[in-house]
Amino acid sequence: MKSTPFTETHVALGAKMHSFAGYNMPIEYSGIIDEHITVCNGVGVFDVSHMGEFWVKGPNALDFIQRLTSNDASILQLGKAQYTCFTNDKGGIVDDLLVYHYEPQKYMLVVNAANIDKDWNWCVSHNEVGAELENASDNMAQLAIQGPKAIDVLQRLTDVKLSDIPYYSFKIGEFAGCKSVIISNTGYTGAGGFELYFYPSDAMKIWNAIFEEGKPEGIKPIGLGARDTLRLEMGYCLYGNDLSDTTSPIEAGLGWITKFVDGKNFIARDIIEAQKKNGVTRKLVAFEMIDRGIPREHYSILDAKGENIGEVTSGTMSPILKIGIGMGYVKYELSNLDSEIFIDVRGRKLKAKVVKAPFRK
16 A cells, blocks of 8 residues: 555554555544544644646646636636546546646646546546646645634644635645645635645644644544545535546536536537536435435435435435435436435335535535
8 A cells, every 4th residue: 555644643643544545544533523523613634645636737738628627727817726527538527626727837636546547647648739747646745624723723834824815726835834835725624724735755844833733723633534524514526436437527516617618628528518408317416314324325216116216426424413414316307406215224215305515504
C-alpha cells in the first residue's frame, strides 16, 4: 500500500487503518459518530493527500478542459474553483473533479484517489490540442480542515484573510511558515472550512501547527468513515458508488454542472444533450427511511408491489437525524419527491420516501 506524509502519524495516534484506493488510510479514530459530530459542531482534520492533482498549462489549456469536462470552464476566473466531471464516449462519467484556475493559462485538476491512473490515461489519450499536462499527485499533500470553527483555527496561522475567500475560491500564500500553500474554501462535508494543498516536505510542520493551534477548539483528526457519512448527509455523490462509467450526469442529477453552451463540444455532448431534452429512464434520488432500518450499498429498491426498481448506491444511519438515509437510482416515474419506495433490508421490505437533499439542513 502507498502512504501519505501523515500515515505514520495516523498509526501513532491509534487510528483504525485500512486500504483505500491503494493507500493505507485512517478509517476512524474515536469513532465515526463522535468524529462526525465534531466536524458538524467544531473542527476536524482529514488527511486527503491520496487525492490526485494534475496541472494543465499552456495556450491550449482551456480548450483541453472545455473538451474533456462537462462544466463551462470559460467562465472560471482566476482564483476560482469549479465542480465538474469527465464524460466518456457513451455519456457516462469517467470521474468527478474540481478545476482550479491557478494562473493565466494554468489550471489544476483535483481528481479522486481511486481514479488517478485512469484519469491520467484518459487525459493523455484525449489531449488533441497539445496542452501541457503534468501529474503532480505524488508531489502534493492535502489536508481538509472542516467545521464551523475551522476558520478561527486557521486564521491564526496565516496573514491571508480567510473571510475574504468566498466559497469555491482560493488564495495562495504563507501558512504556518510554509510558502506557496493553496488555501481553498472548499470541502466535501457541508460543514464549512478549507482545504490546504502544499509540498509533502511541509506536511508535518503544517499538521503540528494546526493541531497545536486548534487545542482550544477541541480539534480532532477525522477518518474516512466520518467523511463518508458527512458527505452522504449532504447528498454529495461519491464516485464508485453514486457515479460511474455507466451513469450519466443527467441521471445523477448533475445537469447543473453540464453546460451546453455554444462552442463547447465536450465528449458525448450529443448523447447527454439528448437525455436532457428527451428525459431518462432512471434517476438518482435521496431517500429517508420511514420504517426503522439501515440501507446499505447494493440493497434492492422496490415498488409497492415488491418489484425491483433500482439499487441503493450509498446508505447509512444518519448521525444527526438518527434515521436511515441513502441514495440510489430508481425508475424515473418513482423519482418525484415524497414517492413511496421500499428497501429490501435482508429480506425485509422496509418503507422509505424520496426526499430533497441535503438531509442535514
